[in-house]
Amino acid sequence: MGSNISAVIPAFNAERYVEEAIQSLLNQTSPVDEIIVIDDCSADSTFEKTQQLSLQHPQIKVWKNTMNQGVSYSRNRGIKMAQSKWILFLDADDAAHPQLVEKHGQKLAMLNVHTDNWILSYSAYQQIDAEGSPLHNPIRAKQLSPSEAFGYEIVRNQVISPSGVIVHKQTVLELNGFNIQRKINEDWELWLKLSERGGFHYIDYPLVRVRRHEHNATNDISKSLEAERDILRGYSYSRLREGIFKRDLPNEQNVADYVSVLFRLDEWDKAYEELSNDHEEHAQICFFRGVYYLYKQELLKAKKHMVACLQINPSHGAAMNNLGVIWALNGSEREAMACFKEALQLQPGYMDAAHNIHQIENKNHLHFSDLKMTTRELRQVLLAYDH
Numbered sequence: 415m416g417s418n419i420s421a422v423i424p425a426f427n428a429e430r431y432v433e434e435a436i437q438s439l440l441n442q443t444s445p446v447d448e449i450i451v452i453d454d455c456s457a458d459s460t461f462e463k464t465q466q467l468s469l470q471h472p473q474i475k476v477w478k479n480t481m482n483q484g485v486s487y488s489r490n491r492g493i494k495m496a497q498s499k500w501i502l503f504l505d506a507d508d509a510a511h512p513q514l515v516e517k518h519g520q521k522l523a524m525l526n527v528h529t530d531n532w533i534l535s536y537s538a539y540q541q542i543d544a545e546g547s548p549l550h551n552p553i554r555a556k557q558l559s560p561s562e563a564f565g566y567e568i569v570r571n572q573v574i575s576p577s578g579v580i581v582h583k584q585t586v587l588e589l590n591g592f593n594i595q596r597k598i599n600e601d602w603e604l605w606l607k608l609s610e611r612g613g614f615h616y617i618d619y620p621l622v623r624v625r626r627h628e629h630n631a632t633n634d635i636s637k638s639l640e641a642e643r644d645i646l647r648g649y650s651y652s653r654l655r656e657g658i659f660k661r662d663l664p665n666e667q668n669v670a671d672y673v674s675v676l677f678r679l680d681e682w683d684k685a686y687e688e689l690s691n692d693h694e695e696h697a698q699i700c701f702f703r704g705v706y707y708l709y710k711q712e713l714l715k716a717k718k719h720m721v722a723c724l725q726i727n728p729s730h731g732a733a734m735n736n737l738g739v740i741w742a743l744n745g746s747e748r749e750a751m752a753c754f755k756e757a758l759q760l761q762p763g764y765m766d767a768a769h770n771i772h773q774i775e776n777k778n779h780l781h782f783s784d785l786k787m788t789t790r791e792l793r794q795v796l797l798a799y800d801h
Contacts (some may be wrong), residue, residue: 417445417446417447417498417500417515417519417521417735418498418499418500418501418760419446419447419498419500419501419502419515419518419519419580420446420448420449420473420492420497420500420501420502420583421439421446421448421450421452421502421503421504422448422452422489422492422493422501422502422503423436423439423450423451423452423492423503423505423506423544424454424485424488424492424503424505424506425451425452425453425454425456425460425464425488425506426453426454426455426456426460426482426485426488426506427456427457427458427460428458429456429458429459429460429463429505429771430458430507430582431506431507431508431625432460432463432464432506432507433449433463433467433541434509435504435505435506435509435510436449436451436464436467437475437486437759438503438504438509438510438511438512439502439515440471441508441512442512442513442514442515442516442687443508443512443513443515443516443517444513444515444516444519445473445497446473446498446502446515447473447491447497448473448474448496448497448498449473449474449475450475450477450492450495450496450612450786451468451474451475451476451477451506452465452477452478452479452491452492453476453477453479453487454479454482454483454484454485454487454488455479455480455481455482455483456479460506460751461476461478463800464476471481475495477491477492477495478493480690483594483665484594484597485592485600486591486592486593486594486596486600486752487592489503489576489591489592490591490592490594490691491512492677493583493586493587493591494587496583497585498583499582499584500580500581500582500583501580501582501583501697502514502515502518502559502576502578502579502580503576503578503580503581504578504622505575505577505624505625506575507625507627508575508577508578508622508623509622509623509625510577510578510621510622510623511620511621511622511623511636514537514619514621514622517537517616517617517619517621517633518535518537518580518582518621519674521535521564521615521617522535522615522780524582525615529752530771531560531611531612531613532612532613532614532615532762533581533582533585533608533611533613533614534554534579534580534582534605534608534612534613534614534615535579535580535614535615535616535617536572536573536574536578536579536580536614536615536616536617537578537616537617537618537619537620537621537622538554538617538618538619538620538621538634538780539552539553539574539575539578539620539622539623539624539769540552540553540606540620540622540623540624541553541579541623541625541626542623542624542625542626543625543626543627544625544626544627545578545737546623546625549626550762550763553574553618554618555572555573555616555618556616556618557615557616557618557624558572558613558614558616559613559662560612560613560614560657560730561660562660562661562662563609563613563614564606564609564610564660564719565657565658565659565660565661566609566661567605567606567609568606568617568654568657568675569658569671569674569675570650570769570790570793571599571601571602571605572605572614572616573601573602573614573782574607574624575601575622575624576601577622577624578621578624579620582606582612583768585608585611585612586604586608588671589604589607589608589611591604592604595753595773596615596641596645597641598634598638598641599638599641599642602642602645602647603645604710605684606645610685616679617767625692635765639678642678643678643679643680646675646678647679648678651681651684652675654672654675655672658671658672659672664696664749665693666693666696666698666699667696667698669688669691669693669699670696670698670699670701670702671688671698671730672688673685673689673702673727674702674789674790674791675788676688677705677789678679678701678789682706682709682710685706686706687704689703695724695726695727696726696728696773697720697727698723698791699737700719700720700722700723700726700733701720701730701732701733701791702717703715703722704716704717704718704719704722704736705718705736705787705788706735707719708720708736708739708740709787709789711782713740713743713744716736716740717737717740720736720737720740721737724737727739729760730760730791731760731761731764731767732757732761732766732788732790732791732792734753734754734756734757734760734767735753735754735757735764735766735767735770735787736787738750738751738752738753738754738757738767738770739770739785739787741753742770742773742774742780742784742785743780743782750770750774751771751774754767754768754770754771754774755767755771758771761792764792765786766786766787766788769785769786770785770786773785774782
């Protein structure tokens with residue numbers, strides 16, 4: 415009896431890694447029914463390598479697009495070709511843990527899909543560098559109830575990569591798959607739509623190795639943020655607020671997270687209305703009030719709230735970085751540098767803090783536009799980008 419899972423691998427100029435990706439699926443303790451590789455008109459030997467593997471392993475099917483169409487088109491093509499009920503995505507430069515299919519399959523079999531409507535399963539992630547060495551600790555999430563998934567996804571993408579994700583094929587087809595017009599965050603856009611349809615199951619073990627290197631599409635942070643903003647604008651404010659406040663969290667936490675979304679939408683005054691209500695002393699509320707005043711360049715008020723945040727939570731890396739920005743703008747470079755270094759210690763790989771240290775070391779007169787304030791709270795383990 416098969417796993418009822420088809421794997422889909424979009425591949426473009428992936429000759430360096432694609433064999434490892436495919437081999438990681440061939441080595442599963444519970445095999446997938448088929449491995450579909452969609453070559454997006456690679457200019458290297460990707461197509462030839464995958465074709466050669468398909469001659470040795472009949473479960474591998476290779477399709478070559480007639481012209482370069484992008485990763486969303488390629489994934490959609492693979493979904494339509496797939497014969498199984500479930501689709502496992504794996505990018506051509508990533509690799510699956512040998513027990514990925516077995517562990518996901520066991521959990522999906524235990525869930526009453528028809529009643530509770532669980533339509534996506536994912537796990538923790540281990541980031542690796544171009545050579546395959548681990549970067550930082552695994553990135554973890556937590557199990558959410560189906561009613562909370564949309565609210566959590568709005569605030570931050572819980573499913574950081576399509577690799578290792580298993581989705582219900584029919585539901586994805588009903589939503590028309592990935593948006594082929596979107597080049598960045600196309601996965602998050604689909605996860606948001608799926609989270610309104612059913613539950614996301616989570617396994618707290620790194621079952622996929624996600625490779626970070628200079629050719630990752632998400633390396634351009636400014637383009638990623640603009641894509642985020644565009645996706646969020648597809649929802650009304652009332653829908654965003656409703657989703658966030660459905661989560662079983664304290665009111666102050668939900669307020670803070672809704673404010674963070676409003677900041678991303680450049681709705682600063684609407685965010686201030688939320689923050690100006692009476693709230694208990696809460697690190698996140700203090701942080702976002704400080705962000706608001708720093709954006710308005712009201713430095714004394716911004717400092718007051720960042721300090722209050724750090725008094726409640728001394729390990730708040732984003733508040734520490736922003737306090738450094740305030741010191742720098744006040745001409746206190748020694749205090750600023752201490753804050754930025756502390757922020758980097760608290761959050762290894764913290765790009766805003768590293769940028770600000772570089773600016774202090776290389777510029778005599780710093781202006782607001784020279785420095786990077788952080789307008790949202792950080793992941794416990796940061797995503798790695800260009801190495």
